[in-house]
Amino acid sequence: MSQIQDPQASATPGRTATPEAPTDSIPGVRETRSTDKPLTLWFSEVGMGDAGIVGGKASSLGEMYRALVAKGLRVPNGFATTVEAWQVFLDAPVERGTWDGVLEAEHVGRIRLEAQREPTLRAALSRLFRDAPTDDHLEMHGRTALARAFVKATPLPPRVREALAAGYARLTDEYGADVDVAVRSSATREDSTMASFAGQYESFLNICGLERVLEAWKGCAASAFTERAVGYQLSRDMDPLEGALSVVVMKMVRSDLASSGVMFTIDPDSGNPNIIHVSSTYGLGELVVQGSVSPDTVLLWKDALRKGRFPIVHRTLGAKDRKMVYAMQGGTATESVDVEASRRRQWSLRREEVVELGKMALLIEEHYGRPMDIEWAKDGYTGELFIVQARPETVHGEDGHTTLRTYTMDPDLVRSLKKKGQVLATGSAVGTRIASGKVRVYKSYEEVIVRKRALRTQIKEGHAVQDLPAEQHVFDPGDVLVTEMTTPDWEPLMREASLIVTEKGGRTSHAAIVAREFGIPAIVGCEDATKILQPLMEVTGSCAEGETGYVYAGIHPFQVEEVDIGEIGEMQTQVKLNVGFPDKALHDAMLPSDGVGLARLEFILTAQVGIHPLALLYFEELRDYAGGGPLAPELEPYRERLEREGRKELRALVGAIERRTPAYADRREFFVDQVRYGVALICAAFYPRPVLVRLSDLKSNEYRDLLGGRLFEPVEENPMIAWRGASRYLDPAFTPAFDMECDALRFVRQQIGLDNLQLMVPFCRTPEEGRAVVDLLDQRGLSYRAGVPL
Missing domain, CATH: 3.30.1490 (Dna Ligase; domain 1)
Structure with missing residues (x-):
């Protein structure tokens, strides 16, 4: 780290004061201030001790340029006034x-x-x-x-x-x-550990020529x-x-020709320190920060990065429907354009590039000694990855609180609301809170100002606010703010909202960052929310059900429980958690526990895969047959069901599978990835505490409910005691599907290095069946002999 330097010093070694310029060349200004203090400093001349001289952004860029470029980090050169x-x-x-x-x-x-x-x-x-x-x-x-x-x-x-x-x-x-x-x-109060200024100040991209630089300076x-x-x-x-x-x-880094995004060296929602969160989209990164695009998201396990192992523990493909690029003509420097449909279905970064970014993030965090919020960009000409900003993470980075606040709705009520079709909208949950209120829908902040002007006119005419109809109110404290996306202009209103709902954006968007800082639940990426949620409609928004946030019709009760974790003493009995869905694991791992006593693989199969494993394994054969080709030998056992289904329905099934697996040419890889990422995320969140994963135990009727399941599953009178658990793994008809499951689990332990993974075999009827399944796992590198607790 650089030493703190005296901002009052008249001369600093290595710095050259700007020479005096004539004062009569600019009309309107009579310059009288005379000083030998420099007006510009280069990144090579500043470090973190110079935030009082060049602001938080510039001092951090200088710190990385001076201290980390020699260690492999790439930072574009520049200077700061x-x-x-x-x-x-x-x-x-x-x-x-x-x-x-x-x-x-x-x-x-x-x-x-x-x-x-x-x-x-x-x-x-x-x-x-x-x-x-x-x-x-x-x-x-x-x-x-x-x-x-x-x-x-x-x-x-x-x-x-x-x-x-x-x-x-x-x-x-x-x-x-x-x-x-x-x-x-780069403000002197920006990018501190105590307050996030989350886009409070302007940036101007693709500025060419001195006059435009001067104009942009005044814009800043x-x-x-x-x-x-x-x-x-x-x-x-x-x-x-x-x-x-x-x-x-x-x-500038020419990310308009490639991709860019943000990274957190801590999970931004839960504060889990084991994870690096990477967001990526095509083009310049402003759209990710603004929240006007849903980016790809990748989670990396830090320990794997340190040990040179495969670190990716979760991936989500974003919509990426727009990108910001250099403007081809006109007075603007940049413009937002549509992304080609085929590219939306592809990852915006290769896996090795994500790993390289993770190593950069780890280097930055270790240098600063705290969780960091980082902006990165890929140069479309050279293919190189650059860091263009790094600041302290402000929500969890200085968090010394020991109070756990848990929000819950009655499970029976939640099931009833979903069954009765009372879910109005869904999106990505930010935080874990629940809130309710009246909906206020606005397209832009300027619309808010126009409404406020009209309200003020009513008041001047002698009308009392409380006597005016609710639709003439602009925004009352506790209302639900619904808009396409937020920008920093919205923050005065956001502070008053009980819940924020946006149509666009991800967990690193402006709406998400500010909602966390204000302690307000937000649901981002709710498609068509401004059309579905009508003004003054009463709704309840829940971010307490995992990765997905739900907007329910009506005001519904919820409970808030507070526990001071610091007052919980040591227990002689081990306490382990049941973890259902992987997307809750990062939050659950922050609880005081001794690990996971049960994680059911079937939750991953139903929520993240959603397709019968044999439909993925034999996808090419299915597609050929649906298109009029002959029946492949692998599908011969299912001839009767396939013929009963009909080729038209099979073509619809093939299309549905393709839509669910857009980034995968090999559908088998999709299954392995989803299982691997689900299990790896739970294990990484809790590491080094043990995680006991129960192998798949779906019953035949539950497998039939998966996409394509009717083709491969029998109709059984009593599925509870029929073809399930160990007997499935040993059945030649299902062993190929179980092999994919084993491939995923073996990767988690051997390639990622999550050796806290333990396995449970469900529904094992006899000692002979038990021995047979142990032998089966042994052949696949998942038995006692491979060091796997079973």
């Missing part, structure tokens, strides 16, 4: 009349006139923020819009302009003429005074002008 440049900008005397033509902001006319008479930008902004009512969104909207207009109308002081010109010229020397750069805000400066940023700070008793803004100018 310093706090001194910010002070020069704020304190430069401004000629009278500079702000005369700025925005006519509503509700702040008197304040606007007073601010226009101030001699500096700092004084004008101070007047705008004095006594600002943070609970009045409409007035805050007007004040901050005016503040941004003042910033954009203020000319850059010559010294700041010259410093930026010199820095961009040096990048041009290194990378070529008109080098494309990212211009990114203006973003320090958005409603969300100012309100965020004022609500935390921070003065927006006491902090300072640095601006990073760094070489």
